[in-house]
Amino acid sequence: MLDSKIPSGPLQDKWTKHQLKLRLVNPSNKRKYQVIVVGTGLAGSSAAASLAELGYQVKVFCLQDSPRRAHSIAAQGGINAAKNYPNDGDSVERLFHDTVKGGDFRAREANVYRLAEVSNCIIDQCVAQGVPFAREYSGYLENRSFGGAQVSRTFYARGQTGQQLLLGAYGALMKEVARGNITLYPRSEMLDLVLVEGEAKGILIRNLLTGKLESHAADAVVLATGGYSTVFYLSTNAKACNVTAIWRAYKKGAYFANPCFTQIHPTCIPLHGDYQSKLTLMSESLRNDARVWVPQKAGDKRPPSQISENERDYFLERKYPNFGNLVPRDIASRSTKEQCDQGRGVGESGLAVYLDFSEALQRLGRDIVQDRYGNLFDMYAKIMGADPYQEPMMIYPAPHYTMGGLWVDYNLMSNVPGLFVIGEANFSDHGANRLGASALMQGLADGYFILPYTLGDYLAGCKPVDKNLTQYPIFKEAEIKETQKIQRLLAVNGKQTVDDFYKRLGKMLWDKCGMLRTEKNLKEALDEIPAIREEFWRDVKVPGSGDDLNQSLEKAGRVADYLEFAELIVKDALHRRESCGGHFRGEFQTPEGEAKRDDENFCYVAAWEFKGVGSEPFLHKEPLAFEEVKLAQRNYK
Amino acid sequence: MNKITLTLKVWRQKNAKSHGRFEVYKLTDIDTAMSFLEMLDVVNENLTREGKEPVAFDHDCREGICGMCGAVVNGQAHGPLRATTLCQLHLRHFKNNQTIVIEPWRSKGFPVVKDLVVDRSAFDKIIASGGYVSVRTGSAPDAHAVLIKKDDAEKAMDAAACIGCGACVAACPNASAMLFVGAKVSHLVLLPQGQPESEARVLNMVKTMDAQGFGNCSNEYECEAACPKEISVKNIARLNHEFRKAQIAK
């Protein structure tokens, strides 16, 4: 049975009361415990630093050459908090409310409430670290708005909020490295989770420079390995993002929750060629001042300047007068797709809509627009070779974030004791759709203010592990298995490159399990995935050897995992016979084309248990109860 | 769609110990909308199909923010375009039939790992020696307890924008890391937070910088010219100033 361990009592008191109940580890005993943290994004860095400050011995692993380069660095727009500095009616309650509703009622109330509760401490902490948030002339912090909210609660540092927050957390991490409480293992890839008597007590990693496999034991393992949007091949995520760490943990018994809840971001730079390696996000913050439109007439190929006001359709403003251009992402993305499908898309491919600043440029002047969005405008200009100060940007939706992830309880522990999962890698707080500026908030809430308490409670109940644990056969077996797998990948020596398979898988998944999902398409995908996987293992070509830096081999391993994982996403999407948030099933929509939930049958978290590659995974259901926010059809009109 | 033909001379080196050499690859009719790294992807796909080892190069975000990518292109760190990382450089900035020479960062502080990949862990060591405010989780006062002038916050942000790519070192004839260190020292010294540590910070960071084998600044300004985030050499002046102040205070 899945026990979410949500504390009893009124929502507002749950976390406070729970903290009091959590057991503590005596200060002098803390250093006897070893904790592994995999990942150095906002979640991993903040957790590792905080745990080390408490006195635990921490080992930290990441793929990049430096922890500062984790994908969190790329977050642009901002981070939410319920400070209510603008005095526009915000509160913990409202942030909680917006997040539950934004997630289309598929997240746990208790988790979301806690998230909103600790949000303010995050801003305090980051300011104290020297994060240079935007300020007003008065010296006070400035806020902006993001989608799905009618208050301004987003703090930001130009278009580089993620960078600045991560550099803050990275600084905290390096401070503990200098003090000897953290040992850093960059350019390391976790390939397996090792269980001892059913509890997570170590990991197997590959040193990406030498190719050597290394075992590391610990009293608890924390996965902060980010999201899996790159399963679609093209996404806004960094190239190294992957599902490998959590997938391998899944194969060791951790449940995977809501894998089909993936977020497609409405404002990304459109596709331009088959060699394209990634899609670039244009931050949601742009929708504060830009207006989205298409020509009213299908097939109108005139340049935007020649299309007069009354020939334009500002479709978001028209359809959702209350939220206008600031509707949540899933709604904006779907509306965009709808316009393009009806032939009103612009650009060469017809797969784009305009994001137009001309009104804002007139109202605010170029300087203010540049101040707010300058780096995004520059990025757009570099990629597209066009000047967005002169002509509207062109945008199209792209895979961006994954709400699904490993299942965790209220303590952020998976069903495998000792395995904690934080940040984008877990499933916990965003339901079926994440609101903008909430991922940074969640990653840092998990790492700074939740995990350090809940992990202590787990450790308080265990004795420190044997120092020679890595010599146990269980670790050796993992090493042998992984060595064989790597040898197998290198030995296929077929004709197609890893990217050949990766692009094929990604495109197929995007077409059949992207913004619009139907039973027919999903079933086709379920036929195709095993076929591609089989072909991969028969015909992939991985050059080089396993004994040094081999980026093709790294990618091959990750793509091999995606070829298994994709099946789970599709199965989850097929089983969920309703539309909610980013999961849109064509068969289930309201007459106006909005997502139609089925609360009677699907108001639960789907947590899947591994039963073998190609075998049916077992579905565990965690029912969701909404006591505070009334279940209702979302309405942004 | 514009197409061009390019000749690439790419540095190939198996590992830190082996000698490297240039190899020549020809690319015909490639789309100028392609990014520089996508061009390297194409080279690598071709090499893989020919049964050869692809060119190792670091990259991740491909949007100019993670600081992972970088190479010296025709003698310039990150290539010819100002304020642009290699991943944000597009082929429309090259001419048809041009030859492009691609090399790794070359500096004592950044040993070559393989092909275009170098070891920049020295930067992490410098940060570990003091590039932060030592505030423990949970001990922060309310964010509005201390006000900061907008102008100071903006200047701090200008310096904090550093992505740690190492282009400044690669571009400097002395392989100096002063811009990198100056940027971090400036970011923190411009803000009220962390002032009690500011002297120790600058002394320790400079000490580590020297120990890692980076050279001294002789005002060539190549670092600023190569910096994809246009970090100003004023930060080096501030670093020198803070360093002297701290030495006197010691």
Ligand SMILES: Cc1cc2nc3c(=O)[nH]c(=O)nc-3n(C[C@H](O)[C@H](O)[C@H](O)COP(=O)(O)OP(=O)(O)OC[C@H]3O[C@@H](n4cnc5c(N)ncnc54)[C@H](O)[C@@H]3O)c2cc1C
């Ligand atoms: C372009 C972009 C802009 C965004 N803007 C915003 C925004 O404005 N506001 C907001 O709230 N959210 C934003 N997001 C979302 C947000 O950035 C992410 O959800 C968040 O940063 C994830 O943080 P994380 O710590 O969970 O993981 P990540 O930052 O992805 O870090 C993952 C870490 O795990 C490591 N890792 C992964 N696999 C392995 C393995 N097998 N072995 C070892 N290490 C591994 C990586 O090296 C890395 O260190 C944005 C996302 C994108 C793509």
Ligand code: FES
């Ligand atoms: S790949 Fe991230 S800066 Fe170039």
